Amino acid sequence: MGTAGVSASCINMASCSSLKILTLLSLFLSPTIVETNNIEAKAGQFFSSGHTNNWAVLVCTSRFWFNYRHVANTLSVYRSVKRLGIPDSHIVLMLADDMACNHRNPKPATVFSHKNMELNVYGDDVEVDYRGYEVTVENFLRVLTGRLPPSTPRSKRLLSDDRSNILIYLTGHGGNGFLKFQDSEEISNVELADAFEQMWTKRRYNELLFIIDTCQGASMYERFYSPNIMALASSQVGEDSLSHQPDLAIGVHLMDRYTFYLLEFLEDIHPSSTTNMKDLFKVCPKSQCVSTPGHRTDLFLRDPGSVLITDFFGSVRKVEITTDTINLTAPMVHLEDTRPVRELRTEIQTYMDQLPVAEIIHQVKHTHTTNDNNRCLSPDFNPVHTSGLTPPPKHQVVAFLVADWCCLLPTSGC
Amino acid sequence: MEEDALNQSTAAEADISLHMLSESPSGSVVIYVVPESSTVLPEGVSVYVGQRRTALLRAGGQMRVAVALKEVLASLETWIKQVLQVMSFSHGDITAALSDRVRPGDRSREGLADSMRAFKSSPGYEITFSLLNPDPTSHLLHWDVEAAISSYIQPLLSKMAPVANFSIDSQILYYAVLGVNPRYDPTLNAYTLNADSLSHVINPVEARLGSSAASSNPVLNFLLYVPDSRHSPLHITDHRRHTVPSNAFSSPRWGGIMVYNVNASGTELPVDVHIDMRRVMGVFLPQLRLMLGVQSAAPPPGFLIGPCGNAGLADWELDRLMWTRSVENVATATTTITSLAQLLDQIGNIVINDNIAEQVSSAVASLQLAVGQLEVGNLGLAMQYSKEAILQSERAFFDPSLLHLLYFPDDQKFAIYIPLFLPMCVPILLSLLKMASEVRQRPGQGQAKKD
Numbered sequence: 063m064g065t066a067g068v069s070a071s072c073i074n075m076a077s078c079s080s081l082k083i084l085t086l087l088s089l090f091l092s093p094t095i096v097e098t099n100n101i102e103a104k105a106g107q108f109f110s111s112g113h114t115n116n117w118a119v120l121v122c123t124s125r126f127w128f129n130y131r132h133v134a135n136t137l138s139v140y141r142s143v144k145r146l147g148i149p150d151s152h153i154v155l156m157l158a159d160d161m162a163c164n165h166r167n168p169k170p171a172t173v174f175s176h177k178n179m180e181l182n183v184y185g186d187d188v189e190v191d192y193r194g195y196e197v198t199v200e201n202f203l204r205v206l207t208g209r210l211p212p213s214t215p216r217s218k219r220l221l222s223d224d225r226s227n228i229l230i231y232l233t234g235h236g237g238n239g240f241l242k243f244q245d246s247e248e249i250s251n252v253e254l255a256d257a258f259e260q261m262w263t264k265r266r267y268n269e270l271l272f273i274i275d276t277c278q279g280a281s282m283y284e285r286f287y288s289p290n291i292m293a294l295a296s297s298q299v300g301e302d303s304l305s306h307q308p309d310l311a312i313g314v315h316l317m318d319r320y321t322f323y324l325l326e327f328l329e330d331i332h333p334s335s336t337t338n339m340k341d342l343f344k345v346c347p348k349s350q351c352v353s354t355p356g357h358r359t360d361l362f363l364r365d366p367g368s369v370l371i372t373d374f375f376g377s378v379r380k381v382e383i384t385t386d387t388i389n390l391t392a393p394m395v396h397l398e399d400t401r402p403v404r405e406l407r408t409e410i411q412t413y414m415d416q417l418p419v420a421e422i423i424h425q426v427k428h429t430h431t432t433n434d435n436n437r438c439l440s441p442d443f444n445p446v447h448t449s450g451l452t453p454p455p456k457h458q459v460v461a462f463l464v465a466d467w468c469c470l471l472p473t474s475g476c
Numbered sequence: 477m478e479e480d481a482l483n484q485s486t487a488a489e490a491d492i493s494l495h496m497l498s499e500s501p502s503g504s505v506v507i508y509v510v511p512e513s514s515t516v517l518p519e520g521v522s523v524y525v526g527q528r529r530t531a532l533l534r535a536g537g538q539m540r541v542a543v544a545l546k547e548v549l550a551s552l553e554t555w556i557k558q559v560l561q562v563m564s565f566s567h568g569d570i571t572a573a574l575s576d577r578v579r580p581g582d583r584s585r586e587g588l589a590d591s592m593r594a595f596k597s598s599p600g601y602e603i604t605f606s607l608l609n610p611d612p613t614s615h616l617l618h619w620d621v622e623a624a625i626s627s628y629i630q631p632l633l634s635k636m637a638p639v640a641n642f643s644i645d646s647q648i649l650y651y652a653v654l655g656v657n658p659r660y661d662p663t664l665n666a667y668t669l670n671a672d673s674l675s676h677v678i679n680p681v682e683a684r685l686g687s688s689a690a691s692s693n694p695v696l697n698f699l700l701y702v703p704d705s706r707h708s709p710l711h712i713t714d715h716r717r718h719t720v721p722s723n724a725f726s727s728p729r730w731g732g733i734m735v736y737n738v739n740a741s742g743t744e745l746p747v748d749v750h751i752d753m754r755r756v757m758g759v760f761l762p763q764l765r766l767m768l769g770v771q772s773a774a775p776p777p778g779f780l781i782g783p784c785g786n787a788g789l790a791d792w793e794l795d796r797l798m799w800t801r802s803v804e805n806v807a808t809a810t811t812t813i814t815s816l817a818q819l820l821d822q823i824g825n826i827v828i829n830d831n832i833a834e835q836v837s838s839a840v841a842s843l844q845l846a847v848g849q850l851e852v853g854n855l856g857l858a859m860q861y862s863k864e865a866i867l868q869s870e871r872a873f874f875d876p877s878l879l880h881l882l883y884f885p886d887d888q889k890f891a892i893y894i895p896l897f898l899p900m901c902v903p904i905l906l907s908l909l910k911m912a913s914e915v916r917q918r919p920g921q922g923q924a925k926k927d
Binding site for chain 1: 592593596620623624626627628671674675676678679680682683687690692694712714720721722724725726727728729730732734753754757758759761762763772784786788811812815818819822873874875876878879885
C-alpha cells in the first residue's frame with residue numbers, strides 16, 4: 063500500500079540522486095553549475111514544507127470498557143507517531159485511560175490492537191497528558207487555542223509556533239456535526255472550526271492535518287474555513303464507521319477498521335520514506351472499510367502529492383551544515399567556587415514521635431473511666447478494614463456477562 | 477584628533493581609537509570618508525565596517541579636486557547606501573520581520589530561509605548545553621562548561637539583554653547514542669555521517685534531553701557529541717562528500733550539534749579527556765547568533781567586516797537586531813489585538829473582564845509609544861515599549877476566561893424550546909381566547925338586560 067510516488071520536482075529523493083549523477087558528469091564542463099544545483103537541492107529541502115517542528119494532539123473521547131477500541135486506536139497512532147520521531151514533549155495525548163487497569167481487563171496493564179494479542183500498544187513509556195475526567199471539550203479547546211491557566215505545566219500545553227505542522231487525531235462516538243466527549247458533552251463542528259481559526263490568527267500552526275475516526279466523521283470537517291488544513295475522515299455523513307474484529311479472550315472489539323488499515327499503512331513508513339498524502343487518501347477503500355473514507359484538501363495551499371507523510375506523522379528536522387566559526391582568542395576565566403562551605407552538623411538528629419503511644423494509652427486510661435463518648439480512643443475499638451475491592455454482588459456479575467455478549471455481536475463502531 | 481586616529485596603520489586600530497574619542501548613540505551610523513591615498517584601508521577594500529557603528533569609506537577618484545559638500549555627497553551616494561544596507565536594516569530585513577503579514581510570494585528565498593532559521597521574537601529564551609558521552613568506559617570527559625559559558629557566551633547574552641532574557645543550563649548525558657550508524661570511509665580513514673542522514677540524528681537524542689524549563693519560552697539545545705571508541709574519528713560530510721571543517725551542523729529553531737573527536741590513545745581505560753572549550757564555543761557561538769536572528773549575510777564586494785570583538789556581536793548588528801525585533805513585536809502585538817477584536821465581533825455573548833480591557837488599552841498605549849520611538853530612532857526605548865506591548869497583548873488574548881463554549885445554532889434553539897413551550901402555550905392560548913369571547917359577550921348581554 064505504501065508505494066512511493068515519484069514527483070517531478072527536485073524534492074523527491076530519487077530525482078535528487080539522479081540530479082547528483084548529472085552534476086558529477088557536468089563537473090568537467092563547468093563548476094558553477096554544480097554550485098547552483100547543490101544550492102537548489104539544499105534550498106529545495108528547505109522550502110518543500112516550510113515547517114521546522116512537528117506536534118501531535120491525539121484525543122480519545124470515549125470512556126468505559128466497551129469503548130476499548132477507541133483507546134486502542136489512539137494508542138496505536140501515538141505509537142506510530144513516536145516511532146517516526148515526534149518526542150513526547152511534542153505530543154499531547156488525551157485518553158480516559160481506564161482500559162489498561164480496568165477490572166474487566168483479563169490482561170491487566172495491556173491494551174491490544176490486534177487479534178491474538180500480537181501488539182501491546184500500551185507499552186512501557188506511554189505518557190498520557192490528560193487522563194480520566196480531564197478529557198473534556200473545554201480542555202481540548204484550551205489546548206488548541208492556548209488559553210490555559212498560567213499554572214499549567216509545559217507537557218500539557220501545545221507550544222506550537224508559526225512553523226509547526228500539527229497532526230490532530232480524534233476518535234470516539236460522533237454524529238452529524240458533533241463529537242461526543244466522555245458520554246456527557248459534545249463538541250460541534252462549528253466550535254472546532256472556530257478553534258482552528260483562532261489558531262490561525264495567532265499563527266499557531268503552519269499546516270494542520272486533521273484525522274477523525276467516528277461515525278459520520280466527514281461532517282466534522284465541513285465547516286473549516288482556515289487556510290492550510292487538510293482533513294481526513296473515516297466515513298461520510300449518514301454512514302457509520304465500523305469496528306474491525308472482536309477478540310474473544312478480551313471480549314471487546316479491539317480496533318476500528320479505518321484506523322486498523324491506517325496503521326497497516328503507517329507500519330511501512332520509516333523516517334526517511336517519501337510516501338505522499340495521495341497514498342494516505344487511498345487507505346481503507348470501501349471494500350475493506352464498508353464506509354467511504356473522505357478527505358478535504360481545498361483549504362490546503364500545497365498539492366497533496368507533494369506533501370510527505372513524514373511532514374505530519376514524523377519529525378524530520380531540516381539541518382544546515384555550520385560553515386562559520388569564530389576564532390576565540392580570549393582565555394577562559396575560571397570562576398571561583400562562590401558557594402558557601404557549609405559546616406557539617408555534629409549533633410545527631412532524630413525523628414519526633416509521630417504517634418506518642420504512651421501518652422495515648424495514658425490518656426485513654428483516664429478518659430475510659432470518665433467519658434464513654436470518646437470511643438475512638440478506646441482500646442476495645444476495632445476499626446473496620448476497608449480494603450479496595452469487594453466482590454460485586456451476583457446480579458451485577460450477570461449483567462456484565464450479558465453486556466459482554468452484546469459487544470461480540472457485529473455492531474456499529476460509533 | 478580624528479586625523480591622528482585615522483593615521484593608524486590598520487583599520488582595526490583606527491576603529492578602536494575612533495571609538496575612544498566619541499561614543500555614537502544606539503541606532504546611528506558614523507561614516508568616516510578617508511582620501512584615496514590613505515593607507516588605513518588595505519588594498520582593494522573600499523569600506524571597512526568596524527565593530528562599533530563606524531565605517532571607514534575610501535573616497536573615489538573624483539575627489540582629487542576640492543569641490544562643494546553637495547557634490548561630494550552625491551558622488552558617494554551609492555556607497556553610502558550600500559553601507560547602510562549592510563550596517564543598518566534593509567527592505568529585506570523589515571519584510572522578514574513582518575513575515576506573518578507578507579504574502580509568501582513577495583519574499584525572496586533567502587529571506588524565507590532566514591525567517592525559518594531564527595526563533596520568533598520572544599521575551600525569553602532557554603539555552604541548554606549538553607555533553608553526550610556514549611562510551612563512558614573508554615572516555616572520561618572533563619568539560620569546564622561554566623567557565624566557558626561565562627567567558628564566551630555570557631558577554632553576548634549580556635549585550636543582548638535589551639532584546640530578551642536568557643537562562644542557561646548544562647547537562648551531561650551518558651550512553652546517549654546517535655540514531656544513525658556512521659559509515660566507514662577508507663579514503664578518509666574515518667567514519668562519516670552524510671548530510672542526508674543528519675536529519676534523523678536529532679530525534680532519538682531529543683527524547684532523552686529533557687527540559688528543566690518551567691516557562692513556555694523557546695528552548696535552544698547545543699549538543700557536544702564525543703563519538704565512542706569504535707566509531708572514532710567521526711567526520712560530517714556535506715552533499716559533495718567533503719568533510720566539514722567545523723564538524724558541526726544546526727537545525728533551524730532547534731539548536732546545534734558538534735562532533736568532537738578525541739584521540740583515545742592511552743592504554744589505560746578510561747582515558748582522561750579535557751575538552752578544548754574554546755574550539756567548541758567557537759562553533760556554538762555563530763550557531764547561537766544565527767538562532768537568535770543575527771544574520772551574517774555575505775557582504776557586497778569591496779567591503780571588509782571587522783571582527784566582532786569580545787562579545788561576539790558588533791554594535792551595529794545589535795542595532796539591526798533591535799530594529800527588526802521591535803518591528804516584529806509591534807506587528808505581532810497589532811495582529812493579536814486585531815484578532816481579539818474580531819473574535820469579539822464574531823461571538824456576541826462573550827464576557828470581557830475588566831482586567832482584559834485594561835491590558836488591551838495599555839497594550840495599545842505601549843504600541844503607540846513604541847512606534848513613536850521608532851520614528852525618532854530611540855532603539856532602546858522602542859524595544860522596551862514593544863516588549864511591553866507584546867506581553868500585555870498576549871496576556872489579554874490568551875486569558876483563560878475568553879474560552880467560548882456557547883454555540884447555539886438557530887435550528888437547535890427551535891428544537892429545544894418549542895417542545896418545552898408549545899404544550900404550555902396551548903391551554904394559555906385557549907383560556908385567553910375564552911376570556912376574549914366572554915368580554916365580547918358581556919357588553920351585549922348588559923345591553924340586552926337594560927333593554
